[in-house]
Amino acid sequence: MSRLIAQIQKIVGEAGLISARDVHERPTNWLGGGNRQALAIVRPASTDELSQVMRLCHENRQTVVPIGGLSGLVQGTETTASDLVVSLERMRKIEHLDEVGATITVQAGVPLQTVQEQAEAVNLAFPVDLGARGSANIGGLIATNAGGNQVIRYGMMREQVLGLEAVLADGTIISSMNSMLKNNAGYDLKQLFIGSEGTLGIVTRAVLRLRPAMISNNTALVALNDFDSISQILKTFSGALGGTLSAFEVMWNNYYSLILKGNSDHKPPLKPEYNYYILIEASGGDLDADAQRFTEVLEELLSNGLILDAVIANSEEQGKALWAIRDDIITLVMTLLPSGAFDVSLPLMHMNNYVSMVENNLQEKWGAKAKLAVFGHLGDCNIHLAVGSGVEGELPHEEVEKAVYEPLAAFGGSVSAEHGIGLEKRNWLSSSRTADEIKLMRTLKAALDPENLLNPGKVLGD
Numbered sequence: 001m002s003r004l005i006a007q008i009q010k011i012v013g014e015a016g017l018i019s020a021r022d023v024h025e026r027p028t029n030w031l032g033g034g035n036r037q038a039l040a041i042v043r044p045a046s047t048d049e050l051s052q053v054m055r056l057c058h059e060n061r062q063t064v065v066p067i068g069g070l071s072g073l074v075q076g077t078e079t080t081a082s083d084l085v086v087s088l089e090r091m092r093k094i095e096h097l098d099e100v101g102a103t104i105t106v107q108a109g110v111p112l113q114t115v116q117e118q119a120e121a122v123n124l125a126f127p128v129d130l131g132a133r134g135s136a137n138i139g140g141l142i143a144t145n146a147g148g149n150q151v152i153r154y155g156m157m158r159e160q161v162l163g164l165e166a167v168l169a170d171g172t173i174i175s176s177m178n179s180m181l182k183n184n185a186g187y188d189l190k191q192l193f194i195g196s197e198g199t200l201g202i203v204t205r206a207v208l209r210l211r212p213a214m215i216s217n218n219t220a221l222v223a224l225n226d227f228d229s230i231s232q233i234l235k236t237f238s239g240a241l242g243g244t245l246s247a248f249e250v251m252w253n254n255y256y257s258l259i260l261k262g263n264s265d266h267k268p269p270l271k272p273e274y275n276y277y278i279l280i281e282a283s284g285g286d287l288d289a290d291a292q293r294f295t296e297v298l299e300e301l302l303s304n305g306l307i308l309d310a311v312i313a314n315s316e317e318q319g320k321a322l323w324a325i326r327d328d329i330i331t332l333v334m335t336l337l338p339s340g341a342f343d344v345s346l347p348l349m350h351m352n353n354y355v356s357m358v359e360n361n362l363q364e365k366w367g368a369k370a371k372l373a374v375f376g377h378l379g380d381c382n383i384h385l386a387v388g389s390g391v392e393g394e395l396p397h398e399e400v401e402k403a404v405y406e407p408l409a410a411f412g413g414s415v416s417a418e419h420g421i422g423l424e425k426r427n428w429l430s431s432s433r434t435a436d437e438i439k440l441m442r443t444l445k446a447a448l449d450p451e452n453l454l455n456p457g458k459v460l461g462d
C-alpha cells in the first residue's frame with residue numbers, strides 16, 4: 001500500500017477504502033459489468049472526510065474521478081490504473097424533508113428513486129424521472145444536469161436544485177445549501193457544479209425542490225404518418241391542458257417496430273404500420289375534469305385527422321405498459337448490437353430533415369445493413385438515435401459519429417442534449433460551442449482545479 005493510500009485509509013477507515021487489489025471486482029457500468037482499473041476506491045462517510053482526502057490528493061498531485069450510480073452514458077466515470085475513485089455510496093442520508101417549504105435535503109449518494117419515494121410518502125413529488133432511477137445518484141444527476149421524462153413541465157435537474165455543497169480539488173468545502181426559491185446574493189455558485197460532470201468539484205449534499213403530488217394521470221399513445229403534424233399536436237395539447245402536459249415522447253416507426261419485435265413481453269397497443277408514435281402524459285389536480293379534457297383533445301385531433309389512431313391507458317398498469325415500450329433500452333441495445341447510442345438536440349422543425357440526412361449518411365456508408373432507431377423527448381427538442389452499422393465485431397464508432405453529428409451544425413443543433421460530454425463527446429464539443437465559450441470553460445476549470453486533478457480529460461479534453 002502506498003504512503004498516500006495509507007494516509008487516506010487513516011481518514012476513512014477500513015470500510016472506506018477498496019484497495020487496488022479488489023478494485024477490479026467493482027463494476028464500471030450500472031448493469032454491474034466491466035473491470036475497474038484504479039489506484040483505489042475511496043468511500044468517505046462525510047463531507048469532512050472527503051475534504052481531508054482531497055487535501056491530501058492535492059498535495060500529492062493525485063487525480064480523482066468521482067462516481068455515482070454509473071448510469072452515465074458518455075464515459076464520464078472511466079478511470080485509468082493511476083486514478084483514485086471517489087464513491088459516495090456511504091453518504092446516503094436523507095437529512096431533512098420540509099413539507100411546508102417543499103424541499104428535501106440529502107447526501108449526494110442517495111439514489112433518485114429513494115428521493116422520489118420519500119417525497120411521495122408525504123404527498124409531494126420529485127419530478128426528475130428516468131429509466132436508471134434505481135441506480136442514478138443525486139450527485140450524478142446534478143453533475144450531469146440530467147433531464148428525463150418530465151422536462152417539458154418541470155425542467156432539468158438544474159431547476160430542482162435550490163442549494164448544494166461541494167468539495168473542490170484542494171479540499172475546500174463550498175457550502176451553498178440555500179433552501180429558498182429566491183436568493184440573489186451575488187453569483188449563484190451552485191450553477192458551477194450543475195452539469196460540470198465532476199470536473200469542477202465533488203457534490204456532497206443538496207437541497208432539492210419538491211412539487212405537489214398530482215392527483216390525476218392521463219396517458220395515451222397516438223399514431224400518425226405526417227411529421228409536420230407533431231408540432232401541431234404538441235401545441236394543441238400544451239394549450240388545451242392548461243399547463244398539465246408532463247411528457248411528450250415520440251418514437252419513430254423504426255424504434256417502435258424494433259422494440260415490439262425484439263421483446264414479446266410488450267403487447268402491441270397500436271399496429272406497427274404508422275410512421276410516428278407519441279406517448280403523451282398529463283397530470284393534474286382534478287380526476288374527472290382532467291380525464292374529460294384529455295379525451296376531448298384526443299377526439300378533436302382524431303376528428304381533424306392530425307392523429308390516425310390512439311389508445312388511452314385505462315389503469316396505472318396500462319400506463320406502465322405504454323411507458324415500458326418507450327423505456328426498453330435493453331431490447332434496443334441487444335437487438336442492434338454492435339450499436340452506438342446518441343443524444344442530440346435541435347429545433348423541432350428541423351428534426352425530420354436531420355434524421356433523413358443521418359439515414360442517408362448511414363446508407364451511403366453501410367447500405368441496407370445499417371440500422372437506425374429514433375425516439376426521444378420531442379417536447380424538449382431532444383432525440384436519441386441508436387445506430388447499428390450491421391457490420392460484424394466492433395462498431396466503427398468514429399465513422400458513425402460523423403454520420404450522426406456532422407449534419408447537426410446546419411440546424412444549430414447540439415451533440416449533447418442531456419447526457420453531457422464525458423470522454424465520449426469531447427472531440428465534438430467545439431461543434432456545439434464557440435471557441436470563446438470553450439475558452440471561458442477552460443478559465444473556470446483552471447480557477448477551480450489548477451492542477452487538473454478532478455476527472456481529468458473529461459468534457460474539455462487534456
Ligand SMILES: Cc1cc2nc3c(=O)[nH]c(=O)nc-3n(C[C@H](O)[C@H](O)[C@H](O)COP(=O)(O)OP(=O)(O)OC[C@H]3O[C@@H](n4cnc5c(N)ncnc54)[C@H](O)[C@@H]3O)c2cc1C
Nearest residue numbers: 068069070071072076131137139140141143147148198203
Ligand atoms: C436506462 C437509462 C436511462 C437513462 N435516461 C436518461 C434520461 O432520460 N435523461 C438523462 O439526462 N439521462 C439519462 N440517463 C443517463 C444517466 O442516468 C444520468 O446521466 C445520471 O444523471 C447519471 O447519474 P449516476 O449517479 O449514475 O452518475 P455516474 O454515471 O456515476 O456519473 C456521471 C458523471 O457525473 C460525475 N459524478 C458522479 N457523482 C458525482 C458527484 N457526487 N459529484 C461530482 N460529479 C459526480 C461522474 O464523474 C461522471 O462524470 C439514462 C441512463 C440509463 C442507463
